Amino acid sequence: MKNIGFIGLGNMGLPMSKNLVLSNFTVYGTDLNKKAEMSFHQAGGIIGVSIQKMVELCDVILTSLPSSNAVEEVFLGEKGLINLAKSGIVLIDTSTVAPELNFQIEAAARKKGIEFLAAPVSGGVIGAINRTLTFMVGGSKSTFDKVLPVLSTMGGNIFHVNERVDSGTNTKLINNLLIGFYTAGVSEALHLAKNSNLDLDKLFEMLNVSYGQSRIYERNYKSFIADENYEPGFSLKLLRKDLGFALDLAEKNNVELPMSKILFNLYVEADESGLGEKDMAVLYKKISEQKST
Ligand code: NAD
Numbered sequence: 617m618k619n620i621g622f623i624g625l626g627n628m629g630l631p632m633s634k635n636l637v638l639s640n641f642t643v644y645g646t647d648l649n650k651k652a653e654m655s656f657h658q659a660g661g662i663i664g665v666s667i668q669k670m671v672e673l674c675d676v677i678l679t680s681l682p683s684s685n686a687v688e689e690v691f692l693g694e695k696g697l698i699n700l701a702k703s704g705i706v707l708i709d710t711s712t713v714a715p716e717l718n719f720q721i722e723a724a725a726r727k728k729g730i731e732f733l734a735a736p737v738s739g740g741v742i743g744a745i746n747r748t749l750t751f752m753v754g755g756s757k758s759t760f761d762k763v764l765p766v767l768s769t770m771g772g773n774i775f776h777v778n779e780r781v782d783s784g785t786n787t788k789l790i791n792n793l794l795i796g797f798y799t800a801g802v803s804e805a806l807h808l809a810k811n812s813n814l815d816l817d818k819l820f821e822m823l824n825v826s827y828g829q830s831r832i833y834e835r836n837y838k839s840f841i842a843d844e845n846y847e848p849g850f851s852l853k854l855l856r857k858d859l860g861f862a863l864d865l866a867e868k869n870n871v872e873l874p875m876s877k878i879l880f881n882l883y884v885e886a887d888e889s890g891l892g893e894k895d896m897a898v899l900y901k902k903i904s905e906q907k908s909t
Contacts, residue, residue, distance in 0.1 A: 617766060618642055621670040621677035622661070623690055623697075624711070625652040627848060628737065629680030631744035632710070632770045634659040639769040644670050671701040676708065676766055683857065684713040691721045703729025706763055710751075712736045712792070712858050715782035715865065718754065722781040731759040734781050736788035737771065740835070740850055748772040752791075754784035789865055792858040795896070796879050798832035799855070803900040806841065810904065816842065840897035849895030856883040856892070 618641060622633040625647040636643045637660040644665045645656045653663045667690075670677060677697060681687045687709055691697050697707055698721070707730060709721065718734040725732040733755040743749040749771035753760050760776045767774045777783035805828070809819050820837050823829055840846050859880045866873045886892075886902045 617675045617763070619644070619674045619676075620766065621645070621665075621674040622656075622680070623647070623667075623670075623677065624680040624682070624686070625649070625656045626680065626682065627741050627850075628710070628744050629678075630655055631741065632678070632680060632737075632749070633661055635744075635747050635770050636766070637661050641766070641769070644673060646670070667695060667697065668700050671697060671705060674705065676706045676763055677701075678708045678710055678766075681709075681711045682854065683711075684717050687711050687713045687717060687721075692724055698724045698728060698730060701728065701730050706731045706733070706759055708733045708735050708763065708767075710735050710737050712785065712788050712854075712861070714861055715785045715789075718781045718785055722755065731756060731762075732781070733759055733763070734784050735767065736784055738788065738791050739771070741848075743772075744770070751775065752777055752784035752787040754778065754786075755781045785861075786865060789858060789862040792855060793862045793876060795832060796855055796859050796862075796883065797875075798830050799836060799896050799899055800879055800882055800903075802830070802833045802836050802841075803897075803903045806837070806900055807904040836897035836900065840895050841900050844901075846891075846894035846898040846901065848893070849897070851893055852883060852896045852898055853887050853892035855896045856880075856887050859883055 620636050620641045620643050622629060622643055622645040625633060625645050630652060633643055633645050633656055643661045645661045645663055647653050657663045679690055681690060722732050733753050735751050735753040737749045737751055739749040747770055750773040751767050751771045753776050757776055777787050806816060809816060863876060863880055886899055891898045891902060
């Protein structure tokens, strides 16, 4: 496995693909955004290759795309991967999408003898840069074993969840449901602290060694809230997307999640107030600007 394709060179895809280049794979990348392609090219990646050509050249193609629609188009569209690829290639989607889409792609791939894994990731941009991402992979174990050296180049914790193709996605949605709660909890707690004459740096120092500590508190406070800089990161609108998928999963499985519904509405409101492109930590700003009634 030497030649790798990478589609979607955004906040996650760019550092992930750069790490493949650094590990001496030959990497062909593409993105709708030409600036992203240039950054990839400057890091030693090859650009200007059509999907048609990419499927001929590559043993494995990875995707990191922002929505189910984008993933559907790239995999199942007329000029998409499944239509153009031949048997023998392995396709891996690292995006977080609706679990049903994992099944649709797997079924289409199987008809053509193409192997497909749904492998969402956690760990954020920092994890992508530092190769410490967690991969939660659903699909064939033998395909997983085959591509493990490729995934290990980008992640520190690579899990095969089970043979069901949606198992990694379901794991990831539960992870992101927790992220949604932690982010909202940190936002409300810091809003209260600020209005209770507490210094937020000192508070962090104390709670970081107490049970109020969490990785999301550290991430959101240290990297975003403390400097009031909310450039993503992980955009609020992507978290809203994942919370929507988690609620759909709950409905499909007849599970009632009353708190999660309230949580989802909080993110919908923040997204619709124009904060969607900012990092999810911006929820603190939204909450701290709310007037009490
Ligand atoms: P992003 O918006 O920064 O990047 C997505 C890239 O895909 C963009 O550069 C966009 O131009 C490109 N793109 C869109 N449609 C395309 C198409 N048809 N063909 C080629 N390129 C196309 O998003 P991101 O933050 O990198 O997230 C990517 C995926 O990873 C999402 O599914 C997200 O939920 C997931 N994820 C993100 C993070 C994070 O911290 N940002 C963490 C874990 C998982």
